[in-house]
């Protein structure tokens with residue numbers, strides 16, 4: 001389902017960009033909600049929204065707001081977006097599980113999100129692994145970033161291309177501010193989606209632009225080799241989600257295939273995106 005170009009790019013670089021796959025009206029809705037929530041402490045947000053790690057409310061800092069898919073259908077539509085799922089299905093060998101979504105708001109001078117991950121050789125962790133064989137590409141832990149605002153500078157999301165396949169630990173002198181070509185900042189428009197393996201060494205540079213950066217990040221992994229065990233829809237709030245999304249959040253053994261996956265595969269075959 002991924003094109004040959006997308007597979008080649010993902011294998012070489014560790015990420016792929018899907019240009020303009022989110023409808024403008026949905027982008028605006030997600031952005032408006034994010035900007036409004038960013039001004040309020042968690043206690044004033046609709047439940048079950050919660051800032052990652054529950055830090056003290058500070059609108060000048062990076063704010064990852066979790067569980068957005070429970071409070072507005074626009075996030076549910078985006079998680080189930082067919083263009084995104086086309087790539088997620090290929091990369092997880094048709095065994096995806098949604099771990100967690102967070103709407104991340106980066107105000108001006110929000111600080112850095114340090115470089116993390118990168119392959120180091122040795123025994124591989126099956127819950128965050130990458131392999132390819134010339135036909136197929138396969139990653140057990142993915143991050144899907146839906147860009148809700150333009151990111152057309154060297155600030156924001158950066159990565160060390162190819163670091164998902166390296167055999168050596170990244171040297172300490174390579175920092176978040178190391179320039180291209182070692183670190184690159186993909187140029188991303190609002191409505192673009194960047195999909196990368198979490199094994200890729202990546203992070204976020206300090207955001208220096210006047211308008212905040214907003215990204216909806218959703219982590220997917222293979223439903224049988226999970227980075228975080230035991231996740232699934234929140235029992236008290238699952239009734240707020242469409243059944244497809246509840247199923248997508250469930251773990252599943254290696255042998256079976258989720259109903260939503262079979263349906264998506266049929267739909268994508270009939271109407272390729």
Ligand SMILES: O=C(O)CCC(=O)C(=O)O
Pocket residue numbers: 113143156157158202203204205215217
């Ligand atoms: O867009 C960014 O600043 C990077 C986000 C990131 O590193 C992550 O969510 O793991």
